[in-house]
Amino acid sequence: MDRNDTSAIADGVRQLYAGWGKGVGIAEMRRQWEHFVAPKRVTIATEDVEANGVRCRWVRASGCDTRHAILFLHGGGYQIGSVDSHHNLMAALSAASGCAVLGVDYRLAPEHRFPAAVDDVLAAWQWLASQGFAPGQVAVCGDSAGGALGIALMTILRDKSLPLPACAVAMSPWADLEAHGDSFRSNAEHDPVTQREVLLVMARTYLGRSGDPRDPLASVVHANLSRLPPLLVQVGSNEVLLDDARQLAARAQEQGCAVTLSEWDGMFHVFQLFTGRLRQADAAITEAGAFLRTHLHPRDTDRISR
Template identity: 55%
Template sequence: MPVACGRLIADGVEAEWLTPRDASVGMAILYFHGGGFRMGSVTSHRDLIARFADASRCAVLAINYRLAPEYRFPAALDDALAAYGFLLDQGFKPDGIALAGDSAGGNLALALMLALRDRGQPLPAAAVLMSPWTDLAATGASYQSRAEADPIHQRKMILALAKDYLGEDGDPRHPLASPLYADLAGLPPLLIQVGDRETVRDDSVMFAQKAEAAGVDVALEVFAGMIHVFQMFPEIPQARDAIASAGGFLRKHLHIRAGEAAQ
């Protein structure tokens, strides 16, 4: 998997380009890593992002947005807006940009699109969201029904991460902090992938239902037996299938044709 990596500062934000050998001209994916807004980095997610770039045949700009509790909401969103503006300044067109993210990064991808829409700015072509954390109030029934099956997240932990991100008096139902509570009309096509064992499963299911009701073109893929962001484990067949599906979705919406590569 030949993917070149290069670090840079994107309008004040630490970032890294991950570019596959056959990357298409004029297309970019802006990627946001997960980690509950408190941990994670491009380094921790580099392998996943590289496989994402390879599957989509597209260069990926991944950013190290500021983390809580030192930098609380909306610092991460401000960094996402800056990175998107950087891509536009570099000559990328909105219909040649897609977003992607896992867990808190999926939240951030959605918040970025909502903020752009509310500001009357052009939206990207599409977004892929892996186990997106859309509800910082953690109201989904899966927090109870999947509690014994999920080896990673329990509701108490999720609420503690939310408090770190929002601050003591922050509103977990703020639409740019919890996209589940936003007006979703006008968002571009979305692909949402989630594992059925996740306590956070219903963050995806409820969001997909609400997005569809708002007229958004949304596809939800629920993977039986899978845990949170299972795509990080390439040895799992379902992870390979999910990345392949995401790559196909992005190539479709970025209009990347077979064999199209950088000149």
């Protein structure tokens, strides 16, 4: 595959979804998604750990600085996705940032509804602290639902008057579970990965019948974003979630957060997942890595290893 061939990836996504009929259960969907996103996993050092009861995985590029860590939160609508599906993204992020990455396999719906995922992410953060990582030595990064989880985590820490991470990266964040953005209509024909109707079903599954889609820990566009650390928001111009990213960035900026909104021309939802297969995905991860280095190593952004 040409590393600039977005159409081939888009066709593959549509073909995958076409096979998800009523006879395909959630476990099989998760398995197929993992295989589609990462059919061949890059070779890199990994270590599975249990962080306060939450399954996690360390991913460490050769020569990375293990004194600093990135807490990585995968996307998938709170129902699919894992450290396996996001292995290649985490590997590329470790190499680009020069830091160890801890991927969190938080509990998924419908087996575990809101706020189980939030609770697991907080538990993983607390475990990192117990391992000797100071908050300023840690950054938070996530894609789609994981991007929102990262924002939610930081608001919890701030509200508890606890130290915050050095910075955060939100890739294609799913920030509004009510799907109000105009881009759901304008980009409907251009985004093969997700659509408004699908996201609304996922939101109901995640929240349950009594759940509030405006809960600020679920829809972070409704959260208080003041006093959060520097934030990089990446989004594709062809995403149905384009307005989620724009609204999140605008609200963060209005409330005093140092935020950078990076829009990628012609890209669909969570295009970064296809690192190694798509030139723009590699470039976006390089951008995220540079941002992370700047804030985790403010005095020496070129130093990678001890």
